[in-house]
Structures are given as structure tokens and as C-alpha cells.
Amino acid sequence: MQSRLDYFVPEGSYWPILGSVGMAAMLGGFASSLHGNTAGTVSMILGFGIIIFMVFGWIGQVINESETGTYNLQVDKSFRIGMGWFIFSEVMFFAAFFGALFYARTLSVPWLGGDGNNLYTGEVLWPEFKSVWPLIQMPDSTNFTVPKGIIEAWHIPALNTLTLLTSGATLTYAHWSLMNKNRIGLIGGLIATIILGVIFLGLQVAEYMEAYQHLDLKLTSGIYGSTFFMLTGFHGLHVTLGTIMLIVILMRAIRGHFREDRHFGFEAVAWYWHFVDVVWLGLFIVVYWL
Amino acid sequence: MSTTTTDLQNEIDAIEGSHISHNDHHHGPEKGLMRWVKTTNHKDIGTLYIWFAFTMLLIGGAMAMVIRAELFQPGLQLVEPQFFNQMTTLHGLIMVFGAIMPAFVGLANWQIPLMIGAKDMALPRMNNWSFWILPFAGAMLLSTMFMQGGGPAFGWTFYAPLSTTFAPASTDYFIFAIHMLGFSSIMGAINVIATIMNMRAPDMKLMDMPLFVWTWFITAFLLIAAMPVLAGAVTMMLTDRNFGTSFFDAAGGGDPVLFQHIFWFFGHPEVYIMILPAFGIVSQIIPTFARKPLFGYSSMVYATASIALLSFVVWGHHMFLAGMPIGGQLYFMYATILISVPTGVKVFNWVTTMWRGSMSFETPMLWAVAFVILFTIGGFSGLMLGIAPADIQYQDTYFVVAHFHYVLVTGALFSIIAAVFYWLPKWCGRMYNEKLAKIHFWWAIISVNVLFFPQHFLGLAGMPRRIPDYSLQFADFNMISSIGGFAFGASFILLTYIIVDCIRNGEPVKDARVWESAKGLEWTVPTPAPYHTFDKPPSKELILAESSHIHVEGVH
Numbered sequence: 001m002q003s004r005l006d007y008f009v010p011e012g013s014y015w016p017i018l019g020s021v022g023m024a025a026m027l028g029g030f031a032s033s034l035h036g037n038t039a040g041t042v043s044m045i046l047g048f049g050i051i052i053f054m055v056f057g058w059i060g061q062v063i064n065e066s067e068t069g070t071y072n073l074q075v076d077k078s079f080r081i082g083m084g085w086f087i088f089s090e091v092m093f094f095a096a097f098f099g100a101l102f103y104a105r106t107l108s109v110p111w112l113g114g115d116g117n118n119l120y121t122g123e124v125l126w127p128e129f130k131s132v133w134p135l136i137q138m139p140d141s142t143n144f145t146v147p148k149g150i151i152e153a154w155h156i157p158a159l160n161t162l163t164l165l166t167s168g169a170t171l172t173y174a175h176w177s178l179m180n181k182n183r184i185g186l187i188g189g190l191i192a193t194i195i196l197g198v199i200f201l202g203l204q205v206a207e208y209m210e211a212y213q214h215l216d217l218k219l220t221s222g223i224y225g226s227t228f229f230m231l232t233g234f235h236g237l238h239v240t241l242g243t244i245m246l247i248v249i250l251m252r253a254i255r256g257h258f259r260e261d262r263h264f265g266f267e268a269v270a271w272y273w274h275f276v277d278v279v280w281l282g283l284f285i286v287v288y289w290l
Numbered sequence: 291m292s293t294t295t296t297d298l299q300n301e302i303d304a305i306e307g308s309h310i311s312h313n314d315h316h317h318g319p320e321k322g323l324m325r326w327v328k329t330t331n332h333k334d335i336g337t338l339y340i341w342f343a344f345t346m347l348l349i350g351g352a353m354a355m356v357i358r359a360e361l362f363q364p365g366l367q368l369v370e371p372q373f374f375n376q377m378t379t380l381h382g383l384i385m386v387f388g389a390i391m392p393a394f395v396g397l398a399n400w401q402i403p404l405m406i407g408a409k410d411m412a413l414p415r416m417n418n419w420s421f422w423i424l425p426f427a428g429a430m431l432l433s434t435m436f437m438q439g440g441g442p443a444f445g446w447t448f449y450a451p452l453s454t455t456f457a458p459a460s461t462d463y464f465i466f467a468i469h470m471l472g473f474s475s476i477m478g479a480i481n482v483i484a485t486i487m488n489m490r491a492p493d494m495k496l497m498d499m500p501l502f503v504w505t506w507f508i509t510a511f512l513l514i515a516a517m518p519v520l521a522g523a524v525t526m527m528l529t530d531r532n533f534g535t536s537f538f539d540a541a542g543g544g545d546p547v548l549f550q551h552i553f554w555f556f557g558h559p560e561v562y563i564m565i566l567p568a569f570g571i572v573s574q575i576i577p578t579f580a581r582k583p584l585f586g587y588s589s590m591v592y593a594t595a596s597i598a599l600l601s602f603v604v605w606g607h608h609m610f611l612a613g614m615p616i617g618g619q620l621y622f623m624y625a626t627i628l629i630s631v632p633t634g635v636k637v638f639n640w641v642t643t644m645w646r647g648s649m650s651f652e653t654p655m656l657w658a659v660a661f662v663i664l665f666t667i668g669g670f671s672g673l674m675l676g677i678a679p680a681d682i683q684y685q686d687t688y689f690v691v692a693h694f695h696y697v698l699v700t701g702a703l704f705s706i707i708a709a710v711f712y713w714l715p716k717w718c719g720r721m722y723n724e725k726l727a728k729i730h731f732w733w734a735i736i737s738v739n740v741l742f743f744p745q746h747f748l749g750l751a752g753m754p755r756r757i758p759d760y761s762l763q764f765a766d767f768n769m770i771s772s773i774g775g776f777a778f779g780a781s782f783i784l785l786t787y788i789i790v791d792c793i794r795n796g797e798p799v800k801d802a803r804v805w806e807s808a809k810g811l812e813w814t815v816p817t818p819a820p821y822h823t824f825d826k827p828p829s830k831e832l833i834l835a836e837s838s839h840i841h842v843e844g845v846h
Contacts, residue, residue, distance in 0.1 A: 007489070009410045012320060012328025016419035023473075024426035027466035034462050034532050058415070074488060078412035081484040089476050089518045096522025096552055100537055108545035116615065125540070140541035144534070220534035223543035230529065 006072045008065070015058040022050030059248075063265065067257060076264050083268045087275045090238070094279055097234065101227040101286065105133050109223065112139055138222040147217035147225065153288035156207045160200055161284045164239075167196035168277045171246075171270055179260050183253070190250040193273070197243040204236050231287055238276045245269045298835050301828070318821050327422070330414035331821060332399045333717070338421050339396025340710070346388030346428060347703075348786075351779055353381040358741075358775035360758050361768050374758035375443035376435060382446025383464075386564070387471045388428050390698065393706045394567040395420070395478045398506045400717065402482065404812035404819065405500045407491030407828040412484035420478040427470035434460035434467075445756055447557070450538035450549040454530045461531065465524045472517040479513035482506055491811075493830035497588065498837060500810055504591050505570030508598045509563050515602070516559035523552040547612050554605035562601040564698060566594055568665075568705030569636055572658045575712050576640055577838045578808040579655035580647030586639040587839030593632035600629045610681045619678040626676035630669070637666055652805070653727040657708030660735050661701060668696025671746065686756075689749025695742045710789070715804045719818025720796025726788050734781040740774025809838040 026047025032040025065071060071079075113131025114122030122129060126139040134150050151157060174189025176182075211217040219229045249269050252258065258266050319325050319334065329335060356377045360368050369377070399417065403410055411417045434441035439458035442448065453461060486507045490499070499507075526549075529535040536542025538549045569590075577584045584590065606614060606622030614622075640662050649655070671693040675684050684690060715721050744767040749755075753764045760768065803813040814836060815823045828836075 007409060009414050010330050012325070012330055013415050013418065014328060016415060017327050017422050019419055020422045020426050023423065023470060024430065027469065028430060028463065031462035031466050035459050077488050078484045081487055082413055082416070082480050085480045085483055085514055086476075089480075089514045091518075092515050093518035093522055096519045096526075096555075099519075099552065099555070100522075100526065100548060103548050103551060104543060104545070108540070108548060109543050111545075112540060112543065135543045138536075138542050142541070143539075144536060144542045218534075219529070220536075222536050226526075226529070226535035226537055226542070226544065230526070230535065 006074075008070050008072070008075050010065075013058075013061075015054055015061070018050060019054040019058070022047045022054055026051060063252065063257070066265070076262065079264050079268070083271060087271060090275065091279075094231070094234065094282075097227065097231050098282065098286070101231065104135075104223045104227065109133060109135055133224075135222055135224045141222070143220075144222050145216055145218045145220045145225070147211075147215050147221045149215045150217060150224070150228075151207055151211060151215070151288060153284070156203050156210075157284055157288040160203050160207075161280065163196050163200045163203070164277050164280050167193045167200070168274055170196065171273055175266065175270060178253075178258055178263060178266060181260050183256075186253050186258075187250065190246060190253055194243060194246050194250060197239060197246065201236065201239055201243065204232070204239075228287060231283055235276065235279055235283055238272075238279070242269070242273050242276050245272065298832055301832050328418070330410070330418055332403050332411045332414070332417065333819065333821065335411075335417050335421050336396045336399030336401075337717075339392050339399060339424075342421070342424055342428070343389050343391075343393035343396060343706075344786075346384050346392070348782065349432070350381050350384035350389055351782060353377045353384070354775065355779050357381065358772040358779075361760070362772040363769065364760050364762055364765050366759055369758070371758045372440060372443055375445075375756065376441045378756050379442045379445055379448075380431070380435065383431060383442075384428075385698070386446065386560070387468070388424075388431070390564045390702050390706070391475060392424060394506075394509075394564070394702075395475075397502075397567065397571070397706070397709050397713075398478075398482055401713065401812060402485055402503055402506060403489065404815065404823060405503050405810055406486065406489065406494055407811050407824045407833070408485060408489035409822065409824050410489075411481050412489050413481050416477050417481050420474045420481065423470050423474040427467045427474065430463055430470070431467040434458075434463050437463070447550075447553060448527070449553070450527065450530065450546045453549075454527055454538055457531070462528065465528050468524045469521055472521045475513050475517050479510035479517075482510040483514070486510075491824075491827035491833060493827070494833050497591070498833055500570075500838060501573035501584065501587070501590055501594075502567070502570035505566045505573075505594050508594050509566045512559045512563050512566070512598055512601065516556045516563065519552060520556040520560075523549065523556065526552070547609070550609050550612050551605070554608045555602075557608065558605040559598075559601045561694075561697070562597060564702045565665075566598065568661065568702045569594060571705040571709045571712075572640060572661050574810065574838065575654050575658040575708055576643050576662075578712075578805050579652060579658075580644045580649050581807045582643055582647040583809075583837075584639070584839040585642040585645075586635070589635055590639055593635040596632040597629060600625065600632070604629065607676050607678075607681070610678045611685045623676060623678040627673060630673055633669055637662060637669075652711075653722070653724060653731055654708045654712035656728070656731045656735075657704050657711065660731075661704045661708065664696055664700035664704070664739075668693055668698075668701055671696065683752075684749060686754055687749035688745040688753045688755055691755050692742050692745035692749055695745070699742070700738055707785070712805075713812070714789070714792060715796075715799045716812060716817055716819055718793050718796070719799055720792050721799050721804075722788055722792035722796055726784070726791075730781060730784045730788060733784065734778060737774045737777035737781060741771055741778050742774070744768075744771045744774075809836050811836050 024047070025043050029040045029043030029045075029047055033044055034040075110116070110131045111118040111121060112126065113129055115131065129139045130137070136147055136150075138144055138146070170189050170192040174186050174193065177185025177189055217228070218225050221228075246269055249266055252265065319331070320328070326334060326338060329338075356369060357374065360366075360374055399411065402408070437458070437460040439460060441460050442453070442457065442464045444452035444457060448464075486499070486503060526535065526537040530537050530539065536544040538544050538546045540546070573584055573590060604622055604626045606618055607626045610619055610622070644659075651659075671689065675681055675690065675693055711722060711727060748764055748767050748771070751764065753760055753768075799817050802815060802817055804817060805813075811824075811828055811833065812819075814828065814832065
């Protein structure tokens with residue numbers, strides 16, 4: 001094992017400041033575009049471009065440093081700790097939305113219907129309102145879209161569960177292959193995982209189209225639509241990110257990167273993928289099924 | 291312990307010597323402005339954080355001056371009510387996210403690697419990014435004031451529907467500023483955790499770590515768990531405002547109270563994020579100037595961890611009057627009051643550390659002792675607020691304002707000032723003007739109490755917070771409070787002078803151990819601390835000898 005003296009402290013870098021500029025341009029532009037400002041939209045797109053450039057440049061430099069043997073095992077451990085706790089912070093982000101769903105389902109919607117000591121809430125505000133879940137008929141749907149139905153758990157979502165669970169298995173197969181110096185298995189497993197990820201995303205798009213075009217189930221469909229689309233939407237965004245990261249890992253694998261005992265980049269993406277997988281299981285159970 | 295003092299002295303000399311002889315093959319700081327933009331050095335980044343925090347402190351303080359000027363007399367005097375609301379809102383947001391939190395991260399950057407014998411933070415480039423997001427986020431937040439419709443005026447807690455249905459257009463910029471600040475905090479916290487877990491000197495066990503390191507370690511977990519929830523809350527605000535969701539709209543089946551639950555699930559851990567590192571600072575300073583090891587080290591660690599765990603299950607005490615089942619009120623009340631047990635352990639330990647110590651009262655010690663006394667006052671008023679039936683009277687009055695300013699100003703801010711006076715000579719190799727610093731201390735300590743203590747009475751008598759006008763019976767105490775406020779505000783001019791004067795013309799300090807009885811690895815490196823420190827980790831003997839608490843043989 002290398003000595004601690006070799007812990008790599010990089011030279012100064014322009015990537016972070018570039019990222020900050022991109023982030024400010026993108027988010028400031030987004031806020032501005034929300035108020036109908038075209039320059040805001042331009043700034044948003046430009047900022048997004050800067051961020052993409054920064055991410056690829058920064059990670060490219062890290063990959064380069066990694067491949068030229070700059071990192072010792074201690075650096076490797078820092079990356080592991082960093083990625084692990086980053087994923088935990090993502091879990092907490094999703095927890096906020098799951099919490100909103102649980103709160104609406106078990107507390108606020110029943111209370112609006114007069115549950116608990118809220119008899120008069122129901123009587124005074126919306127006497128017609130009946131508390132049911134899924135909430136189709138909102139207390140006052142003037143500003144919202146009343147859906148005709150909801151997505152059935154055992155159609156597309158069940159298929160998607162199968163897809164993602166299988167992709168977890170193929171990714172693990174790729175990992176085993178990597179550790180057993182089976183490069184063909186590694187690349188094959190990665191390709192299978194990416195294909196499954198893309199299938200998942202395609203099915204998710206089909207599901208959204210079904211919801212919007214046939215069921216009138218929209219983001220604006222009251223608390224049901226809000227929690228449904230925000231939870232599945234953020235999950236879909238994470239699958240998209242994960243798929244892009246897997247593609248990068250595939251490219252690296254094809255170029256012969258990763259040793260059987262040192263392949264943190266692969267593992268980090270695998271952790272992320274499994275995290276996305278687990279979130280989906282939660283979604284399938286509490287959003288679609290129950 | 292078999293090692294003699296001479297051996298240790300030799301090692302300290304060697305550590306100091308290594309910095310001198312190795313200087314040639316080390317890269318010193320780059321020249322010019324780009325040094326600060328590109329830097330990956332924990333000391334540079336710590337400096338940036340602290341100056342940023344200080345700037346924001348002055349901006350947020352100027353807003354507080356507007357608030358106190360308006361409240362000097364009853365009636366509307368100086369500013370429009372809408373502008374007054376912007377001032378209370380932005381003052382709170384800037385002080386919390388712009389001043390206190392970055393100041394603590396800056397202290398962590400400077401001190402944690404020095405205190406655990408690490409050569410830098412674990413992820414130096416990310417460290418740079420954590421800082422450089424802040425100026426952009428701060429600018430975005432401040433820019434809202436100049437937009438059409440004005441800046442956010444719904445209070446720093448941005449309750450829906452004030453922040454959704456009835457908020458100005460600039461709220462969307464505010465939302466993204468919060469996103470950026472949160473992103474920065476999460477990256478900073480990840481870095482702290484990775485540094486403490488992975489960069490610690492190999493012979494330093496967890497229970498050998500100085501308390502500042504411990505408290506920051508625990509704070510970092512709070513940050514990672516709490517900040518993403520805030521991101522979730524502002525994201526829901528964003529979609530409710532712009533994309534037709536109904537998280538906080540009862541007409542669509544949502545609930546404005548849901549916002550309060552999500553906000554305070556973040557908000558309560560947040561108050562401990564702002565106080566746990568303060569506990570750590572005080573636990574470093576008091577042993578130094580009491581010339582005794584810290585009393586009850588391990589109980590301090592467990593108390594900190596207990597406070598952190600409890601902080602996640604007490605958020606409802608901010609919402610007793612928002613509509614909550616009686617069982618919820620009882621639960622949140624008891625859980626809240628439970629926190630006074632570990633906090634009491636801490637106060638007891640600080641007092642006991644001072645008990646029969648050979649105390650001397652240099653400026654950092656004065657601030658630390660002031661912290662213990664005044665923070666405890668804030669803690670007691672917190673207990674009063676935690677009692678659900680009593681809170682019906684206190685809720686939304688100046689009593690709450692007095693309470694959280696005692697914990698955040700005389701608590702968090704005072705600990706930061708104490709820390710700066712304590713470590714500044716190590717950082718810049720110069721001593722501040724002790725006489726001026728003492729004058730500043732007494733000026734600040736008297737004025738801050740004139741400022742905030744009468745607010746307890748105002749609140750108990752029923753004066754509501756966040757209102758620019760008040761009824762006549764509140765006039766006297768408000769005038770006293772405002773006079774204290776102006777005096778306290780002016781004290782920061784003197785503080786600025788003392789700090790700048792120290793850095794530029796202070797008496798040079800040569801001793802590595804700036805305070806003769808200070809313990810800790812940071813006092814084994816030369817003064818001023820070289821650009822790079824601890825290329826070689828310190829030995830076990832040195833770590834134990836530099837520990838500010840008592841080790842029981844075989845237990846540590």
C-alpha cells in the first residue's frame with residue numbers, strides 16, 4: 001500500500017468557477033424565463049451548456065489523473081465516502097417528496113373530508129368533498145385538471161419494475177465480469193444495462209403520454225398528480241443521468257479502463273444505479289400499487 | 291506513557307523544521323487574483339469563506355439597522371411596510387445562509403485539517419466549488435431587492451401561501467438562490483465527513499479528536515440529511531408557483547401546513563447546524579484559558595450526538611399553533627424538552643472545566659464565557675417556548691425574536707468571534723490589539739443585551755414580530771432596544787478595524803503555541819501556519835500529548 005504522503009492534492013483548477021458561472025446562468029435564466037423573458041431562456045441554455053462542458057471537462061481530468069496512477073488507495077477512499085454520502089443526500093431529497101405524499105394521503109386529504117376533529121373544515125369549506133385516495137375529485141378543481149383515471153400498477157409500471165430489477169442484475173454481472181477479468185462480460189453486461197435503462201425510459205415516456213393524452217392525469221391534477229409526476233419525474237431524471245453515466249463507463253470499459261481491483265468509477269455509477277433502482281421499488285409500491 | 295517531554299519537543303521541532311527545509315519543493319500560493327479563484331488549498335478556501343461570511347454579516351447587519359430604526363418609535367417612520375418586510379426576510383436569510391453557516395464552514399476548512407494532522411481537505415477541488423457557488427447565490431438573493439415587485443417579504447421561513455400564491459415575481463430567483471446555497475452546503479459537508487473519516491492522522495482514534503472536529507463531524511451529517519429536504523421544499527414551491535401543482539393548496543388536496551412540516555423538518559436540524567460547531571469552539575477555548583483539560587470529554591461527544599439525533603424529531607414545536615392534533619403537541623413538547631438534558635450536560639461540563647482552573651481572560655476566553663452565559667439564557671427561553679400551552683402566548687411575538695437572537699447572536703456569532711480571536715494569530719502570525727479587543731468585547735456585550743433583553747418583555751406583553759408599527763405601550767422598550775441595536779451595530783466597525791489592524795500591523799507572533807497552555811495539533815505547526823502543513827502525519831505520542839482532554843490508559 002502506498003504511503004499517506006502520496007495523497008493527491010490537485011493544483012488550482014478553473015472547473016469549479018466555471019461550474020458556478022454555469023449554474024448561476026442556468027438557474028437565473030430559468031427564473032427569468034418563467035416570467036416570459038427570452039434572454040432568460042437563452043441564458044438558461046447557455047448555462048446548461050457550460051455545466052455540461054464543466055462536468056465532462058472536470059470528470060475527464062479526474063479520469064485522466066486516475067488512469068495515470070495519480071490516486072492512491074486513500075484518495076480512492078475519499079471518493080467512496082464522497083459518493084456514498086452524496087447518494088444519501090439524494091435519498092433525503094426524495095424523502096421530502098415521499099413525505100409530502102404520505103402526509104397528503106394519510107392526513108391532509110382525510111382532514112379536508114372532515115376526519116379527526118376537522119368536521120367543520122369539511123362542512124364550511126367544501127361540504128361536497130369526499131376524501132378518497134387516489135384523489136380524483138379535488139375539493140375545488142377550478143384551477144386544476146380532473147383526471148379520468150390513473151395509471152394501473154400492473155401494466156407498464158410492473159413491466160418497468162421488471163426492467164429495472166433486471167438491469168440491476170445485468171450490472172452486477174458486469175461487475176463480476178470486471179473482477180474476474182472477463183472484459184467481454186463487462187462490456188456485454190454494461191450494454192445490456194444501458195439498453196434496459198433506455199427501455200425503462202421509453203416505457204416511462206409512453207406512460208406519461210397515456211396519462212396526458214388519454215387520462216387527463218397531469219401535473220396540474222391536484223395533489224395526486226403533483227406527487228405522482230414529481231416523484232416519478234425526478235426518478236426518471238435520475239435514471240436518465242444514470243444511463244448517461246453508464247454510457248461513459250461503457251466507453252471507458254471499451255478503452256480498457258478499470259482494473260479488476262481498482263475501479264471506483266464503475267462502482268460509483270453502479271451504486272447510483274442501485275439507488276435509483278431502490279427508489280423505483282418505493283415508487284412502485286406507494287405511488288402505483290397501494 | 292513512556293515518551294518523555296523532550297522526545298515530543300523534538301518531534302514538534304521536526305514538524306516545524308520540515309516546513310522550513312521543504313519549502314523549496316513545495317508550491318507556495320500562486321500570485322495574483324487567480325490564486326483565490328483556482329485555489330484548492332484548505333487555508334485559502336477557509337479565508338475566502340470567512341471574508342465572505344463577514345461581508346454578508348455586515349450587509350445583513352445593515353438590514354437589521356433599518357429594522358431597528360423603523361422600530362425606534364411607534365408609527366411608520368422611515369420605510370414602507372413592504373420594504374420593512376423585505377428587510378426582516380432578507381436579514382434572516384442572509385444571516386443564516388450567508389453569514390453564520392459559511393463562517394463555520396470557513397473555520398472548518400482552516401482548522402479541521404490542522405487539528406487532525408491532515409495535509410488538506412479530502413476533496414480539494416470540490417472544496418473550491420463549495421465556496422465559489424456562494425458569491426453567485428448571495429448575489430442572486432440580494433438582487434431580488436432590486437426587482438420589480440421587490441424582494442421576498444414573507445419572512446425567512448417563507449411559509450406558503452405567502453411564498454406561493456401571494457409572493458412577488460422575484461421569489462423564483464430566491465428559490466434558485468436557496469438551491470445553490472444548499473448544494474454548496476451539501477458538498478461542504480461531504481468534504482468534512484470524508485476529511486475526518488479518511489484524512490485523520492493514522493494514530494488518531496475517533497475519541498482522540500478535538501471537540502471542534504467532533505461537533506463539525508456531527509454537524510456535517512445534519513447538513514447532508516437536512517439540506518436536501520429544504521431543496522425539496524423550495525422545489526415544491528417552484529412548481530406550485532409556476533407549473534400548477536398543489537402541494538400547498540388545499541383546493542387541490544394539498545395543505546399549506548405541509549409546507550411548514552417540510553420546512554421545519556429541515557429548519558430544526560438547521561438550528562443545530564448553526565450551534566453544534568459553536569459548542570466545539572467553546573470546548574476548545576475554555577480548557578486553554580482555564581488551564582485544565584476539558585471536563586467530561588466523552589459525555590460531550592455523546593451529548594452532541596444525542597442533540598443531533600433529537601433535532602430530527604422535534605420540528606413540530608415550531609408549529610404548535612398551526613393546527614396539530616393534541617397527541618402531536620404533547621409528543622413534540624416532551625421530545626423538545628428532552629434536548630435540554632444533553633445541552634445541560636454541555637453547560638455543566640464547560641462550567642466544571644472552569645471550576646478551580648487557573649483562569650485568565652484574554653479576548654477569546656471572554657467571548658467563550660459570554661457564550662456560555664448568554665447561550666444558556668437563550669436555551670432557557672427556548673424551554674419556555676417548547677412548552678406547548680405556554681407557546682400559545684409566546685408564538686409569533688418578540689419573545690421568539692429575543693430567544694433566537696440569544697442563541698444565534700450571543701451563541702453562534704459570539705463563538706465565531708471567539709474562534710477568530712483564538713486562531714487568528716496562528717493564521718496570520720500576528721497578535722491583535724488586546725486592549726482594543728477588550729474594549730470591543732465590553733461594548734458589544736453590553737449593547738447586545740440592551741438590544742435583545744428588552745425584547746423578552748415586549749414579547750411577553752404581546753408585541754408581534756415582523757410588524758413595522760406597534761402600539762404605544764411598547765414604545766419605551768423598543769427605543770431602548772433600538773439604542774442597543776445601533777450601539778451593537780457600531781461595535782462591528784471597531785471589530786473590523788481590530789481584525790484588519792491585526793492582519794496588517796499586528797505584533798508578530800513567533801511561538802508555535804500562541805496561547806501558552808493551548809493543546810492541539812494546530813499549535814505544533816509554525817506561526818503563521820505555512821501554506822502546506824502535515825505532509826507527514828503526527829505520531830501517536832504527539833497526538834495524545836496534544837489532546838485537550840484526559841485519556842484513560844487503554845480506553846482511548
